[in-house]
Amino acid sequence: MSVSSIPATPARRIPVGRMAVYAIVFGIGLCLAFAPFLFKDVRAAEVAARICIFIVLVASYDLLIGYTGIVSFAHTMFFGLGAYGAAIALKAWGPGWDAILIGGGAGVLAALVLAVLIGLLSLRVKAIFFAMVTLAAASVMLVLASQLSDITGGEDGFTYQAPRLFSPAFKLFEDADGKVLRLFEVPLNGKVAAYYFVFLSSFVLFLVMMRIVASPMGTVLQAIRENEMRAEAIGYKVVAYRTAIFCIAAVIAALIGVVRAVWLKYTGPEVALSFHIMIDILLMVVIGGMGTIIGAVIGVVVMSLAQFYLKDLMQVAADATSGFPLLPDLLNPDRWLLWLGVLFILLVYFFPAGIAGTLMKKGSVR
Amino acid sequence: MPTPSLRTENLTIRFGGHVAVDHVTCAFQPGELTVIVGPNGAGKTTWFNLVSGQLKPSEGKVFKGEHDITGQSPSARAKAGIGRAFQLTNLFPKLSVLENVRLVVQARRGVGPRALSRAAALTDIRDEAMGYLESARLADVADYPAAALPHGDQRKLEVAMLIAMQPDIFMFDEPTAGMSVDEAPVILDLIAAIKKDMAKTILLVEHKMDVVRALADRIIVLHNGELVADGKPDEVMALPIVREIYLGVGAEDEE
Numbered sequence: 242m243s244v245s246s247i248p249a250t251p252a253r254r255i256p257v258g259r260m261a262v263y264a265i266v267f268g269i270g271l272c273l274a275f276a277p278f279l280f281k282d283v284r285a286a287e288v289a290a291r292i293c294i295f296i297v298l299v300a301s302y303d304l305l306i307g308y309t310g311i312v313s314f315a316h317t318m319f320f321g322l323g324a325y326g327a328a329i330a331l332k333a334w335g336p337g338w339d340a341i342l343i344g345g346g347a348g349v350l351a352a353l354v355l356a357v358l359i360g361l362l363s364l365r366v367k368a369i370f371f372a373m374v375t376l377a378a379a380s381v382m383l384v385l386a387s388q389l390s391d392i393t394g395g396e397d398g399f400t401y402q403a404p405r406l407f408s409p410a411f412k413l414f415e416d417a418d419g420k421v422l423r424l425f426e427v428p429l430n431g432k433v434a435a436y437y438f439v440f441l442s443s444f445v446l447f448l449v450m451m452r453i454v455a456s457p458m459g460t461v462l463q464a465i466r467e468n469e470m471r472a473e474a475i476g477y478k479v480v481a482y483r484t485a486i487f488c489i490a491a492v493i494a495a496l497i498g499v500v501r502a503v504w505l506k507y508t509g510p511e512v513a514l515s516f517h518i519m520i521d522i523l524l525m526v527v528i529g530g531m532g533t534i535i536g537a538v539i540g541v542v543v544m545s546l547a548q549f550y551l552k553d554l555m556q557v558a559a560d561a562t563s564g565f566p567l568l569p570d571l572l573n574p575d576r577w578l579l580w581l582g583v584l585f586i587l588l589v590y591f592f593p594a595g596i597a598g599t600l601m602k603k604g605s606v607r
Numbered sequence: 608m609p610t611p612s613l614r615t616e617n618l619t620i621r622f623g624g625h626v627a628v629d630h631v632t633c634a635f636q637p638g639e640l641t642v643i644v645g646p647n648g649a650g651k652t653t654w655f656n657l658v659s660g661q662l663k664p665s666e667g668k669v670f671k672g673e674h675d676i677t678g679q680s681p682s683a684r685a686k687a688g689i690g691r692a693f694q695l696t697n698l699f700p701k702l703s704v705l706e707n708v709r710l711v712v713q714a715r716r717g718v719g720p721r722a723l724s725r726a727a728a729l730t731d732i733r734d735e736a737m738g739y740l741e742s743a744r745l746a747d748v749a750d751y752p753a754a755a756l757p758h759g760d761q762r763k764l765e766v767a768m769l770i771a772m773q774p775d776i777f778m779f780d781e782p783t784a785g786m787s788v789d790e791a792p793v794i795l796d797l798i799a800a801i802k803k804d805m806a807k808t809i810l811l812v813e814h815k816m817d818v819v820r821a822l823a824d825r826i827i828v829l830h831n832g833e834l835v836a837d838g839k840p841d842e843v844m845a846l847p848i849v850r851e852i853y854l855g856v857g858a859e860d861e862e
Contacts, residue, residue: 449723457713457729458722460702464710467699474659474693475772476685476714489722 258603266538266597273440277433278425284549290436292545293443294501299525300450300537301493307532308454309486310466312368314519315359315375318382319352319491321514323498326351328401328508329392336402345499349492356491360484383514398509407435407503435504442500446493453489454534462486463532528588530595539596547584552577610672612637612808613689613776617667618657627653629832630667637775638805640798642819642840643812644849645829651812652694654829655780658810659691660684671776685714690774694781694812696761700754704745704764707753708736711771736771743767744793759790766794770801777801777809783818791818798822 272279276289298320305311326348330340355378363374386393393399405411411431414422421428453459464472465479473479502508511517521544529540552574559572592599611634618631628650635641643651656662658669660681668677671687679687699707712732713719727733740746743763748756753764766782779798783791795818801807802822813819819826819840826843828836836843843849 452725453722455725455727456722457718457724457726457732458720460706460710460713460726461719463702463706464699467701468697470661470681471693471697471699472710473681474661474685474691474697475711475768476682477710477719478680478682482719485720485722 256601256603258600261603262535262539262597262600266535269538269542276440277436278427281427286432286436288545288549290439290504292541293439294497294504295521295525295541295545296537297443297446297450297497298494299522299529299541300447300534301490301497302522303526303529303531303534303537304450304453304462304486304490304493306526307530307534307536308459308466309462309483310368311364311483311487312372313375313487313490314372314516315379315382316490316494316522317514317516317518318375318379319356319494320498320501320518321382321386321510322352322355323348323495324502324508324513325386325393325498326495327499327502328399331403331502332399332401336404338404341404341499341503345496345502348499349495352491352495353488356488357484360487361480364480364483364487379514379516379519383510383516386510386514394509396510398507398511398513400507403435403503403506405431407431407438439500439504443497446497450493450534458482458485466532524585526595528585528592528595530592530598530601533595533597533601536595536597543588543596547581551581551584555580609636611635611670612672613658613810614670615654615658615667616670618654618664618669619666620653620657620662621665626832628657628664628829631829631832631834632667633827633834633837635776635808635810637808639824640802640809640811640822641825641827642823643810643827643829644814644819649829650832651829652780653832655691655778655810655812659689659778685772685774688775689778690769690772690776691778692765692769692780692782694784696758696765698753698761698764698768701752703750704740704753704756705733705736705749707764708739708767708771709733711768712736712739715772739767739771742770743797759786762786763790763793766797770797775807777807779809779811779813781812781814783813783815791815795821 273289273293277286280286280289298316302313302316305313305316323345327341327345330344330347334340359374359378363371387396402408408431411434412421413429413431413434416422421430423429427433454462461472461477461482464477465482469479498513501513505512525540525544526537527540528543529538530536555572555574555577559569559574562568562572588596594602614634616632618628619626620628631654643654645651653662657664660676660679660683664677668675670676671684671689674687676684676687699710702710709726709732712735716732718724718729718732737746737749740749743766745760745763745767748760753761756764762782762785766779769777769779782794782798786794798809798811799822802809811822823840825838826836826840827834828843828849830848836846836849
């Protein structure tokens with residue numbers, strides 16, 4: 242037997258798949274960085290901002306499920322705490338940075354405290370019980386948000402104003418006539434500022450997470466996922482690490498929740514707390530590739546584009562096939578969820594480790 | 608007698624009605640290599656689990672030096688200098704061979720909690736880990752996932768990880784099990800090298816007679832969870848009870 246299955250000096254193969262994934266992600270990054278100048282309609286701006294926010298949300302969830310093997314259903318709860326914190330303060334005190342800072346800060350702090358409590362109380366137990374505890378906590382938060390309607394606006398949520406810097410009427414730069422300066426035909430107004438607030442916040446948070454997974458702690462997290470008992474045996478307090486990453490992920494989710502609240506100028510259960518978001522996060526992390534962080538970028542883009550543009554695409558396809566029997570009915574935009582389901586099944590079938598996860602294995606020894 | 612480096616006192620664990628380890632009291636000195644023998648199911652691995660903390664005893668105590676460590680977690684015991692290699696290969700399968708050892712070095716140096724420094728930039732930790740891989744002749748496969756290694760190399764990695772812990776107490780659980788005749792010497796050399804350091808205490812569960820003869824300063828025999836013999840190798844091997852329970856099964860194990 243000895244070392245027969247592995248050559249003594251492994252031939253250095255070129256990690257083609259890894260390079261392809263980095264190229265794709267870099268391309269997406271460029272598109273997002275220049276989104277206001279590349280995609281000029283209002284809907285595209287919404288999609289781009291949503292993609293930025295969800296990349297952070299999904300990547301932070303990947304820290305839990307992909308890296309550490311923690312299954313939590315409370316991730317939108319933390320996201321919502323950040324969003325509601327900022328939103329309630331903005332509503333109460335009017336549009337100002339102090340409101341975002343204090344309200345958002347309170348939301349993030351609440352998320353942290355709750356994460357510590359849930360973590361310490363229940364990360365010792367089996368994964369399935371922990372998942373149930375997070376599910377219960379998230380349900381309670383959802384009920385609270387809809388019941389405390391004086392503060393939260395109930396099921397309908399509530400709108401408020403963002404700081405003046407982000408209002409479409411605000412001129413970032415003026416030309417000689419006092420009109421808003423244009424760059425590539427795009428007016429440099431508050432809308433652009435708001436987008437770059439979202440983009441840069443997301444970018445920084447994403448870099449922080451890339452750093453975390455490449456750190457000594459990142460390896461410990463994977464070790465816990467791979468073999469909890471051995472991680473403990475070589476000297477790591479598994480519960481402490483689990484609690485730590487649960488808190489880190491919660492804080493990041495809450496921070497991006499604040500950003501979401503500022504961007505949307507509306508907060509309600511549907512956009513900040515609901516289980517739909519939780520399911521979206523799960524699908525995105527699976528499509529992108531668990532345990533890759535970078536897969537979040539791909540998963541979010543694929544899902545978001547499908548969610549926003551599949552209907553349009555199907556309308557086009559239905560029109561084009563209108564002469565044929567049955568096809569136009571199948572391609573009717575009303576059936577977009579059916580096709581999204583088919584797309585998801587195909588992705589999982591052909592990319593069992595997610596798009597990034599499966600691609601990165603190509604041409605690699607790992 | 609100096610203070611033993613490790614001592615168990617009436618150590619007992621029951622699983623339901625079954626007594627897996629039954630009031631085992633024994634002490635170990637630095638510089639001593641003790642081989643623990645006994646047929647399968649004698650309680651050797653269970654006794655190891657009680658010492659390294661994976662199991663909590665129903666009764667009895669474990670002392671590291673003067674300290675009662677019975678209530679401590681496995682991670683605390685690892686920090687206190689009790690290192691353990693496992694019988695069934697117990698690695699981090701998807702992580703690379705180097706990462707497996709780096710995790711150990713990291714844990715010992717206490718850099719595990721550092722979430723914002725780049726692991727790749729901590730070259731001294733990497734170099735130290737590579738050193739252990741070289742001594743276990745695994746440097747060539749450092750970048751492979753541990754799961755991709757053949758069985759013999761996984762056993763070597765297991766031992767390299769234990770050595771990387773730099774413990775005071777080394778616990779090897781059948782380190783050469785399932786290894787080919789030409790591979791086992793690498794591991795035995797590593798154990799012999801540890802033995803030269805008179806400050807270390809080595810506990811070794813082993814079936815192979817040649818290994819036992821070559822390394823043992825002392826042999827203890829477990830049978831049905833009880834300590835039935837304890838002494839110098841020649842004396843213990845000569846005992847009738849040992850010939851009966853151990854050699855009989857030992858011959859079977861050699862296959």
